[in-house]
Amino acid sequence: MPNTMKAAVIHQAGGPEVLKLETRPMPTPKKGQVLIQVKAFGLNRSELFTRKGLSLGVPFPRVLGIEAVGIVAAAPGGTFASGDIVATAMGGMGRQFDGGYAEYVCVPAIQVQRLKTALPWETLGAMPEMLQTAWGSLFNALQLKARDRLLIRGGTTSVGLAAAAIAKKHGAFVLATTRNPARERLLRENGADQVLIDNGEIADQVREICPNGVNKVLELVGTTTLKDSLRTARPHGVVCMTGMVGDRWWFDQFSPMDAIPTAVSLTTYAGGSEDFMRTPLQSLADQVAAGDLCINIGRVFKLDEIVEAHRTMETNQAGGKIVVLP
Template sequence: MTKTMRAVLLSEPGGVERLVLKDLPIPQPPPDWVRIRVKAFGVNETEVTSRKGLSSPDFTMPRILGIECVGVIDAAADGTPFQKGQKVATMMGGMGRSFDGSYAEYFIVPARQVIPFETELPWDVVGALPEMFQTAYGSLTKGIDLRPGQSVLIRGGTSTVGLSAATLAKQMGAVVLSTTRRPERLELLRDYGVDHPLVDDGQISPTVRNLFPNGVDAALELVGGKTLRDTLRATRTQGVVCFTGALSDDWIIADFSPLGFIPFGTRLTAYGGNAGDLPADAFDRQLRAISDGRLKVAIAKVYHGLENVGEAHANLESGATPGKHVVVLD
């Protein structure tokens, strides 16, 4: 008899009611893949986009969503370096898009994008980390190459990646500016170590230039094409702007002309990496810093059980509470 598991299946685009809990066969890992027993996962904006049918061409349905998770190895194909019961994290790399993701009790993933770790932190805390930490870390290191003493502007600062980027940038010795559209969230940014919290009215480059007349050394764009031009104007000559996210859903800039859009000498790059950009030792440092109380984790709410994934989607869409929405499988 085929063993089954519970999973949240999306068969057609639409609202949260399209996320249907079903009994499905437990998948078997092919060569160089592992099966993970899921303990927790974060719910992400890109999964909301996929649910609505607005995702990239590699996304097909029916599909189990979920671009990240933490859990334990349940089975590993021959030749993989993992042992049953080992704690692991994974994210991106086609999860929940070109192959089934982590909204399930078990799922399979290529071994190359699995990160082992050891910690006594609870699953809800660890489950909040993989995607937002990998994205923030990759953006600051690979996208920007941020150095100690530099100034960095985070556009979209109260997003999960924005808050994670602020804590990491401070840990790296940077001076951090970060934006929010809501004045009542300025104190939240200060709590996460931001040196200069800014209210974003769509045109913050004059305010940034008042603080740093030559412009900031670097900027992380998380709002999208709607604010990118202003972010570039806030950045100094030979400074770097990294386009990582589009909270505004503006991924494409119409009639884009580099000569008219990018200030002369300012560098525009992008980041959209995967687990391979997050070394295990960097993830371990993050876990230890959280355990020691040196870093904060932005968790909006914890949900227990797959049956609450729809509620997590709805709450994430509302934007009422900043931080990560985490589902824990008890």
């Protein structure tokens, strides 16, 4: 095993160019930790926020990356064997301790799932955070049931596409939004029954299809569209804000009595390491391998292309999950 590794490090907040490829000492795992040789990792907008300095309490320098997949290099506690294929996510990765933007990452064993699969690394790299977010939002926060009418606001995001496919397989009627009419086919191929072209206000379009409103709403755009999404829900419906691709964390003004319709519930889903461990990743990987669940990969980069990868994420040009292969 080498004594050093390559990692993408940030020393100060800023644009994509603050990500610097450096040689760092190899992490040494302690009992209860797992050293993973990283074979792939996905990019996430939360890492973009951290890079910009918007994630409070994250010290620099830091190796970003809230997820990774790879092979166990060492596991002193004996929970895993060298060579095991594993996935990890959340639990402080890339925030409280160095994350997956590296050739190796050291994480607590309690946030690692072992996988038995022959899927290619770029596919596995797209899965951990994306699928735990989609799964957790649907079944933990929204408590999705068969025959629910589900609206996915931000349907062409990687989480939105995964959520549509999972929800459709579960028996829900899926409405999904996009700002680009050319993406309608993509949405329908991933489980959307109805596609809505989003001009910022879609409540009236939803009511034309579902006059009483929808049961469940997965909000992936964020505060810029949340008030309008709340208007699409029927009484006793639930709206879950999970994503913030609109890049705004706060409302300038928010009056709950005006914004939240009577008897409509508003919740959120963030997803920690416990949520990741509850995600049936092996079952989902088996579905992907069988062709029952599509993983949409937008772009694949190498570690030394991390600056370009972040620019692609920030400008929403990928058309699917961005994956990096160290």
